[in-house]
Amino acid sequence: MALDDNYLQYPQRRxxxxxxxxxxxxxxxxxxVTWPGGKKxxxxxxxxxxxxxxxxxxxxxxxxxxMTMPYPDLRHFTLRDYGNRVGIYRFFQAFDQYGVKxxxxxNTRLAERAPYxxxxxxxxxxxxxxHGWHMDALHYGGQDPTEEAEQVERAVTRLRQLSGRAVRGWxxxxxxxxxxxxxxxxxxxxxxxxxxVNDDMPYPFTTxxxxxTAMPLSMELExxxxxxxxxxxxxxxxEQVIDAFDFLLEEAxxxxxxxxxxxxxxxxLGQPHRIGRLEQVLAYITxxxxxxxxTAGEILDAFNVQQG
Amino acid sequence: MGEExxxxxxxxxxxxxxLQWPGGARLxxxxxxxxxxxxxxxxxxxxxxxxxxxxxxVPGYAIRDYGNRVGHRRQMRLLDKYGIRGxxxxxxxxxxxxPEIIEQCLERDWEFFSHGIYNTRYTYGLSEAQERQMIEDSxxxxxxxxxxxxxxxxAPALSHSEHTxxxxxxxxxxxxxxxxxxxxxxxxxxxxxxxxxxxxxxLEMNDTIAYVVNKVEPRRYGQMLKDNFDRLYAEGATSGTVxxxxxxxxxxxxxxxxxxxxxxxxxITGHSDVWxxxxxxxxxxxxxxxxxQALGDIAARTPEVR
Numbered sequence: 001m002a003l004d005d006n007y008l009q010y011p012q013r014r015x016x017x018x019x020x021x022x023x024x025x026x027x028x029x030x031x032x033v034t035w036p037g038g039k040k041x042x043x044x045x046x047x048x049x050x051x052x053x054x055x056x057x058x059x060x061x062x063x064x065x066x067m068t069m070p071y072p073d074l075r076h077f078t079l080r081d082y083g084n085r086v087g088i089y090r091f092f093q094a095f096d097q098y099g100v101k102x103x104x105x106x107n108t109r110l111a112e113r114a115p116y117x118x119x120x121x122x123x124x125x126x127x128x129x130x131h132g133w134h135m136d137a138l139h140y141g142g143q144d145p146t147e148e149a150e151q152v153e154r155a156v157t158r159l160r161q162l163s164g165r166a167v168r169g170w171x172x173x174x175x176x177x178x179x180x181x182x183x184x185x186x187x188x189x190x191x192x193x194x195x196x197v198n199d200d201m202p203y204p205f206t207t208x209x210x211x212x213t214a215m216p217l218s219m220e221l222e223x224x225x226x227x228x229x230x231x232x233x234x235x236x237x238x239e240q241v242i243d244a245f246d247f248l249l250e251e252a253x254x255x256x257x258x259x260x261x262x263x264x265x266x267x268x269l270g271q272p273h274r275i276g277r278l279e280q281v282l283a284y285i286t287x288x289x290x291x292x293x294x295t296a297g298e299i300l301d302a303f304n305v306q307q308g
Numbered sequence: 309m310g311e312e313x314x315x316x317x318x319x320x321x322x323x324x325x326x327l328q329w330p331g332g333a334r335l336x337x338x339x340x341x342x343x344x345x346x347x348x349x350x351x352x353x354x355x356x357x358x359x360x361x362x363x364x365x366v367p368g369y370a371i372r373d374y375g376n377r378v379g380h381r382r383q384m385r386l387l388d389k390y391g392i393r394g395x396x397x398x399x400x401x402x403x404x405x406x407p408e409i410i411e412q413c414l415e416r417d418w419e420f421f422s423h424g425i426y427n428t429r430y431t432y433g434l435s436e437a438q439e440r441q442m443i444e445d446s447x448x449x450x451x452x453x454x455x456x457x458x459x460x461x462x463a464p465a466l467s468h469s470e471h472t473x474x475x476x477x478x479x480x481x482x483x484x485x486x487x488x489x490x491x492x493x494x495x496x497x498x499x500x501x502x503x504x505x506x507x508x509x510x511l512e513m514n515d516t517i518a519y520v521v522n523k524v525e526p527r528r529y530g531q532m533l534k535d536n537f538d539r540l541y542a543e544g545a546t547s548g549t550v551x552x553x554x555x556x557x558x559x560x561x562x563x564x565x566x567x568x569x570x571x572x573x574x575x576i577t578g579h580s581d582v583w584x585x586x587x588x589x590x591x592x593x594x595x596x597x598x599x600x601q602a603l604g605d606i607a608a609r610t611p612e613v614r
Contacts, residue, residue, distance in 0.1 A: 003433040003438065008429075013405070024377075175366065198369075221563070243565075
């Protein structure tokens with residue numbers, strides 16, 4: 001039997017996007033941006049600090065990096081926990097060595113469970129972003145709206161309580177959303193979120209509760225994506241980040257400031273056989289005078305003062 | 309359902325009539341940027357889910373939007389630099405959504421061929437009349453926005469019916485990119501008996517197949533492109549070959565992949581006796597100069613069906 005004729009009707013076939021969340025705009029046509037000190041590249045190192053529960057529900061899917069074996073999946077639970085116990089302290093040393101100002105995206109449940117780690121982040125002065133409740137508390141199409149509203153409110157409010165910080169930014173677990181996630185974030189006082197990977201620069205995102213900024217945190221260049229999803233080598237990770245940096249620097253010299261966003265995980269790059277590649281990448285990038293290492297919020301502030 | 313699609317007879321690569329490209333070129337080289345629009349909330353198709361999770365599929369949708377917002381201008385800049393006119397595999401609804409992209413490609417005299425309406429609307433399950441309506445819509449949309457009917461077709465998301473090529477030939481098309489059986493153009497049998505051919509559009513060199521399906525490293529992709537060229541160029545000294553690089557702005561135009569792509573373009577276009585051209589020009593040339601001879605050779609070499 002043939003499909004209903006509705007399948008050949010296109011109610012959103014019109015100028016611009018097929019939704020009302022943001023306007024259509026090509027990056028190359030936008031006003032050039034200059035970073036503080038006349039720098040060309042804003043280096044945004046985003047660390048994902050994640051808690052993967054052993055009793056994962058996996059609804060409506062298992063988050064990348066989550067449990068894959070029958071309960072109790074000790075191998076994956078402990079391998080992810082390794083990042084928060086060991087890998088992150090290698091990251092701290094690398095950041096300090098190369099003068100990198102990282103952004104810490106943390107699951108609120110992890111902030112509750114690891115007060116020492118939270119204390120270290122606070123005393124270092126790193127920016128804290130809410131990364132949702134934990135890696136099994138997903139936001140997804142068809143989710144019960146009341147459940148999701150409570151989930152967002154709990155994650156944001158509790159992280160603010162624990163940290164004593166404003167917490168301006170958000171990254172959904174698995175970067176997945178429901179149709180109302182942006183509305184809920186704005187209602188909870190979030191200023192920017194990093195789930196949409198459709199740009200290399202910030203842009204305004206409309207919600208029912210005011211405007212958010214979508215911040216461009218590259219997924220294609222993420223350590224987990226390159227090493228675990230694509231199964232590329234550690235050398236290839238380094239090569240790809242350096243190629244990306246070289247390209248963006250060249251484009252920035254022509255078209256205005258750009259952002260190099262590195263989404264990294266201490267359970268991945270914090271391993272002994274990988275940490276050296278992160279250090280080499282940071283050494284290469286921060287070896288350029290044209291680089292401004294800043295947190296997501298600082299990059300957003302510098303961007304915003306040049307708009308309008 | 310048939311044992312085989314029936315579009316062509318077996319035609320061995322060796323001992324074919326010599327294929328000679330214009331100006332004595334050994335290889336016809338074309339780049340086919342897929343400029344696509346994926347919908348955030350497309351209607352369901354019983355045979356294929358557009359996204360792996362319930363809508364909104366933010367990661368999948370967003371990276372494809374990146375191709376149009378960010379990647380397109382990067383690839384266009386590179387193709388300009390190496391004197392290449394793109395042959396666009398177009399989600400034709402993009403004419404309505406992003407007419408700026410169409411205008412920029414028109415200014416450069418790029419080719420537009422049909423890739424359906426949206427890359428989230430599949431051919432699966434359409435009746436013949438519905439598929440004809442969809443193909444006619446796509447052809448009319450390209451003609452309306454560019455002033456010229458498309459010559460080529462690549463089914464949306466490579467989703468086909470048994471009649472896809474028949475229908476496209478009947479609305480006036482002359483070539484398809486949907487078949488991967490050869491490194492030279494070949495005649496394709498359609499039910500109307502019209503003169504219709506396949507132009508090689510490589511799945512192996514397709515950046516999305518390389519990066520998403522086969523997960524190759526960017527530098528390795530660049531090396532694969534060069535190796536593919538080297539062999540086809542060498543063989544082209546005997547009889548002309550075709551090399552196609554099908555691209556997607558959300559894959560090849562990411563910052564960490566452009567260097568490898570540029571190095572390959574520089575390498576390929578740095579050779580003499582390469583005809584840097586478009587899909588339509590290859591099809592037109594083959595139909596005018598080589599098609600009849602090819603048909604004759606195929607007929608002479610095809611045994612009685614047992």
